[in-house]
Amino acid sequence: MTVTVRAVRPPEPHDLEHAWRAVRELLAPTSVVPSSLAPGALLKLETLQPTGSFKVRGALAALAALPEGMAAVTASAGNHGLAIAYAASRAGAEVTVVVAETASPAKVAKIESYPVTLVRHGTLFDHAERYALTLPGHYISAYNDPRVIAGQATIGRELDEQVTGPLTVVAPLGGGGLLSGLCLWARERGDVRIVGVESSVSRAVSASVAAGRIVRLEIGDSIADGITGNVEAGCVTPGLLGAGPVELTSVTDSEIRAALRWLFTAHGLVAEGAGACGVAAVLAGKVEISGRLVVVLSGRNITPGAYAEALTHD
Template sequence: MTVRAVRAPGRDDLESAWRAVSAELAPTPLVPSGLVKGALLKLETFQPTGAFKVRGALAAVAALPDGVPAVTASAGNHGLGMGYAAAKAGADVTVVVSTRASQVKVDKIGAYPVRLVQHGLTYDDAEAHAMTLPGHYVSPYNDPAVIAGQGTIGRELDRQADGPLTVIAPVGGGGLLAGLSLWARERGDVRLVGVESAVSRGVYASVSAGRVVEVEVGETFADGLPGNLEPGCVTPEVIGDTAELTSVTDDQIRTALRWLFHEHGLVAEGAGAAGVAVVLAGQVRITGRPIVVISGRNITVPTFTDAIREV
C-alpha cells in the first residue's frame, strides 16, 4: 500500500475542531457512577449518530478547502458521522463500503445525503478503492482534523470536571486517544489510559516501537477495536508517552456491558464499554477523579442480548 503523507495535528487544529464541533453538537452528559469512588461516565452514546466519531467527521468536513469533496471508507460509526456532517454542511461526501458490510449500517449511512459506493469483499478492499476516487480521503483515525475533532471531548471536560483527572478511553486506530493526548498535554493535570482489545494491540505495539508495526489480529465481537494501522499512521506519534495502554478480553467487555445495563440502564457497543471493563478488572491506577468515555452505542439487538446474557 502507498504510504500517504499525513501531518500530525497541533493546537491550532484542536482550536479549529472545537469551533466546528461546538457549533453543531451540544456537550454530551457527564454522569456520576458507582464504578469506583468519584467516577464519572462521559456518555458519547448521546451523540446524534450514537458515537463519538461524529466529532471528527464534523471537524474534517469543516476543514475541507472550498469545493473539494470528501471520500472515506467506513460501514460503521465514522461513516455515520461523515453522513451527519455532510447533511449539516451540505458537503460532497462519498462513503465506500464493502459488499459484505452490515446492511443495517449501510442503510443508516445511505439515509444521509452521501454518495454510497459498495466495492470489494472486505474493508481493506473498500478503503483501497476509496483512495483512488477524486477528493480528500478522510481516514477514520489517521487524519489531523479527525484526531483534533475527537479531542473536543476534552474541551467539554474542561467545563464539566475539575482536575486532577484520569481519563480512560477505548482504542482502535487511536484517533480518540490521540485527540485526547493533544488536549491532555495542553491541560496538564490529566492521566490518560487507552484500552485496546487483547486480540488486537496495534497501537501499543506501534507506540512501543516508535513506528507503525503490523500485529496479528484475532476475533472479537467488539468491532470498533480490532485492526492494524495504516502505514505511516500518525496516531502513535501523537499519543507518544502521554497515555498508558492496556487491554481487555471479550469476557471482560461482556461483564462491562452487563454492568452498564444493570447499574445505569445504558446500552453500549463492545468498544464503548472497554473503559468500564478495565476499571472493573482493577487494571487501572487512578489519580484524581476517574472519567470513563463510553464511546458508542451502535450494536445490533442480537449481539447486545447475547453479550449481556448471564452465564
C-alpha cells in the first residue's frame, strides 16, 4: 500500500500567539489544585474543559485559523473529534469527524450531539485516520498540525500565570500534540522539565523519537484508549520531542486503574484512562521530580461502566 506523506510544518511563533489569543478569548483558564502526590504538587484540571479534555484548545486554535467557508475533516479516538465538533459549533464551520467502530461510546455520543457529520470506519484509530485523509476538506490532525500543537501549548501559558518555577510537568503522550506544545513552551521558559507518559501497549512515539524516524508498532488494547495508536507518516511531533526538553516513560493498565482509584479517593476527581496516566506514572515511581510537580489531568470522558470497573478491579 502506498502511503501518502503530508507536508506538515512545525509550529512557528506566530502560531503560538494566534492560538493564545483564540483560546484566551473563548476559554477560562483551568484550575490548578494542591495534591498529596508530592510536596507542593499541583493537578492541572483539563477535565474541567467544556468538552471534558484539553483537546478543545487545539481545536479552537485550528478552526480560528481556517479560512471562512472552508470545510474541515478530522479523525479522532474521541476527544479531538468532540473538541472539533464543539469548536465548529462556535465558529459555524462545516466539519466531518471520522472515528473507529471501537471508539469510546461516551465520546461518540457527545460528538453526535453537535451538528457535524460523523463517520465510523475501521476497527482502529489508524484505520479511521487513513480514511479521513482521503475525504475532501481541510484535514485537522489530532496531533500532527501546527495550530493544534500551538493550541495545546496554551496550557503552559496559563501555568506561567499560576505557578512559579522550576517545574516538572507530567502529561500523557499519544500522538504527541500535547507534549510537543508543552515542550515548545518549556524551551521558552527555561526552568521546566517535561515528562511524557505513554500506555505500555502503545509506544509508537517514543520508538519514533529513539529511531529518529516514524516507526509503526503493533498496538494493544488499553483503558487509556485516548492515547493508543500509531502516528501519521511524516508526523512532526517525534522531531519536536526529540529536540527536548522531555523524558518519556510508560504505564500499564493496572497502574492506570490504581491512579483512577487514587484520584477518586484522594481528590474526588473523575478522569479517563488517558487522563490519569501522569498520576499513574508518579504513583508508580516512574517520574524523577525536580522543582514543583504539576500533573496534567488531560480528560474525563469515560463510560460509567468502564469507570466502575476501574474502581473495583486491579
